[in-house]
Amino acid sequence: MSDSYLNFANSSFGAKLTNLIGLPKPLLLARYRADQPVINGSVLLGGSAGSELLQPLARAFAAMAVQSVAHHALPQWVAIANQQGLMTGRWGVGDQPGAKVKALVFDASGLTDSSQSDALYQFFHDAARSLLTCGRVVVIGRPPESCSAPRQATVQRALEGLTRSLGKELKRAITSNLVYCANGAEDQLESTMRFLLSPRSTYVSGQVIRVGKPTADAAVINWAQPLAGKKVLVTGASRGIGAAIAEVMAREGAQLICLDVPQAQTGLDEIAARLGGRALAMDISSTEAPALLTAAALADGGWDVLVHNAGITRDKTIANMKEALWQSVVNVNLSTQERINEALVEAGALKSGGRIVCVSSISGIAGNLGQTNYAFSKAGVIGMVQSMAPVLAERGITINAVAPGFIETQMTAAIPFTIREAGRRMNSMGQGGLPVDVAETIAWLASPASAGLNGNVVRVCGQSLLGA
Ligand code: NAD
Numbered sequence: 109m110s111d112s113y114l115n116f117a118n119s120s121f122g123a124k125l126t127n128l129i130g131l132p133k134p135l136l137l138a139r140y141r142a143d144q145p146v147i148n149g150s151v152l153l154g155g156s157a158g159s160e161l162l163q164p165l166a167r168a169f170a171a172m173a174v175q176s177v178a179h180h181a182l183p184q185w186v187a188i189a190n191q192q193g194l195m196t197g198r199w200g201v202g203d204q205p206g207a208k209v210k211a212l213v214f215d216a217s218g219l220t221d222s223s224q225s226d227a228l229y230q231f232f233h234d235a236a237r238s239l240l241t242c243g244r245v246v247v248i249g250r251p252p253e254s255c256s257a258p259r260q261a262t263v264q265r266a267l268e269g270l271t272r273s274l275g276k277e278l279k280r281a282i283t284s285n286l287v288y289c290a291n292g293a294e295d296q297l298e299s300t301m302r303f304l305l306s307p308r309s310t311y312v313s314g315q316v317i318r319v320g321k322p323t324a325d326a327a328v329i330n331w332a333q334p335l336a337g338k339k340v341l342v343t344g345a346s347r348g349i350g351a352a353i354a355e356v357m358a359r360e361g362a363q364l365i366c367l368d369v370p371q372a373q374t375g376l377d378e379i380a381a382r383l384g385g386r387a388l389a390m391d392i393s394s395t396e397a398p399a400l401l402t403a404a405a406l407a408d409g410g411w412d413v414l415v416h417n418a419g420i421t422r423d424k425t426i427a428n429m430k431e432a433l434w435q436s437v438v439n440v441n442l443s444t445q446e447r448i449n450e451a452l453v454e455a456g457a458l459k460s461g462g463r464i465v466c467v468s469s470i471s472g473i474a475g476n477l478g479q480t481n482y483a484f485s486k487a488g489v490i491g492m493v494q495s496m497a498p499v500l501a502e503r504g505i506t507i508n509a510v511a512p513g514f515i516e517t518q519m520t521a522a523i524p525f526t527i528r529e530a531g532r533r534m535n536s537m538g539q540g541g542l543p544v545d546v547a548e549t550i551a552w553l554a555s556p557a558s559a560g561l562n563g564n565v566v567r568v569c570g571q572s573l574l575g576a
Contacts, residue, residue, distance in 0.1 A: 114539050134538030135281040138242040138307040147305045149210025149240055150175040152199050154231035155182045158218030161248055164294040166192040168301050179231050211244035211305050216267055220260040245284035246304050247271050254290060268316055275313040275536050275571045283313035290320045296560025308548035311541035314571035322559035324461040324504035333361030334555040339411045341365045343392055344418030346375035348517040352543030353415055356551045358383035392418055393440045398451035405457035412459055413554045416445045416466045423478040434481045441485035460504035463554045466493055468511040474575025490565050497563030506562040508553040513569025514540040537570035
């Protein structure tokens with residue numbers, strides 16, 4: 109489904125007309141291209157006294173070949189960056205802002221009291237106008253729940269309000285996200301920084317991401333194809349978001365097992381053949397599915413990644429809903445995932461270092477009229493991710509979820525026009541996301557480099573107002 113207003117507003121005639129009559133103009137979002145660097149422009153670094161993450165950030169930036177400049181309140185960055193062989197310099201002279209930058213990164217880990225928040229004000233006040241279109245803001249702090257002093261926990265928690273407001277205020281397709289990096293997890297930042305600074309995260313904004321200690325020993329990462337040689341199951345792969353997930357996983361080097369219902373066999377065979385994967389026609393809600401999948405995984409020598417994407421909607425207000433509609437949605441979207449995870453993990457068919465990525469929905473966060481069954485199932489997916497994360501960590505496996513907002517698919521094309529337009533526009537990007545935006549987020553969570561990400565629920569919703 110394409111967004112004709114977005115296309116019109118970005119045509120030469122449409123741009124003139126929307127300017128003339130003052131209509132909002134959603135911008136074309138930058139998306140991943142193989143011929144582009146991780147980030148297309150330099151990063152402006154800010155921080156406060158006692159910033160603790162500058163060394164790991166410099167190492168990550170060196171690995172990404174990022175160009176950086178230092179805000180005047182963070183002069184120590186220049187020496188730290190130089191040690192890592194990074195191109196760097198100071199940004200701005202006196203009161204004059206420096207050149208335009210593609211990202212603002214603020215190390216807030218040193219903040220221990222709200223009275224120190226001036227450092228945040230100064231940095232974003234100075235730099236907000238210097239951020240390019242489709243730019244990035246990343247604030248990095250310490251998880252409030254791990255802070256020993258209440259005042260430190262308080263100022264760290266306050267960062268959420270700042271980053272979310274920046275996402276709404278900066279506009280121009282700029283994303284703003286907060287990363288809480290646990291003590292001892294500093295070397296796990298790279299995978300998340302690569303994702304958040306790059307165009308892959310184009311529809312992820314207003315999110316809080318927790319990076320913890322790795323669940324398994326560090327692997328050597330091939331950043332060009334992090335999933336090379338990995339066996340990846342994608343459910344619901346014949347179309348929509350599932351097909352995009354399969355495409356991105358294949359691009360990242362995965363050996364795919366593409367699963368969908370037997371009725372979708374034609375589309376399934378086509379995508380599996382195109383991506384060099386295997387088609388598996390199966391109804392995941394059947395009682396035999398967990399055992400069949402376990403046997404298939406064991407026959408492959410174990411799988412590395414499970415992506416639970418298959419899902420259905422059967423919308424009705426609860427007073428009008430037949431029991432079968434409730435049961436089928438809860439079964440396909442939630443109970444089935446629980447059964448499959450348990451069977452594969454019990455049998456050792458999901459390898460150590462494995463990844464489970466589930467697809468929830470903002471409906472599971474905000475609730476939705478006519479979707480009690482769907483929202484129950486998708487909120488349950490979040491519950492499953494959060495409760496299973498510590499259990500699976502003991503086996504070196506991570507589990508995370510994405511929660512898409514309005515994504516342009518056949519599912520959303522079926523929504524009545526006025527509700528569809530509201531869903532599309534009520535977010536900081538003024539447009540719906542594409543299936544590839546969900547897929548890129550899943551690929552980041554599924555990467556061997558993301559061993560520090562466990563129990564996260566990341567919305568891919570362009571900072572939708574729903575459930576915000
Ligand atoms: P879609 O209907 O286009 O694709 C879903 C796929 O899952 C289909 O190919 C379908 O055949 C398959 N499937 C359904 N039941 C199955 C079963 N029992 N066994 C095997 N395969 C089964 O939907 P989509 O828009 O691509 O959505 C994909 C996921 O994203 C779903 O979990 C959905 O709830 C979620 N989601 C979508 C949006 C959106 O805006 N499109 C928003 C939030 C969440």
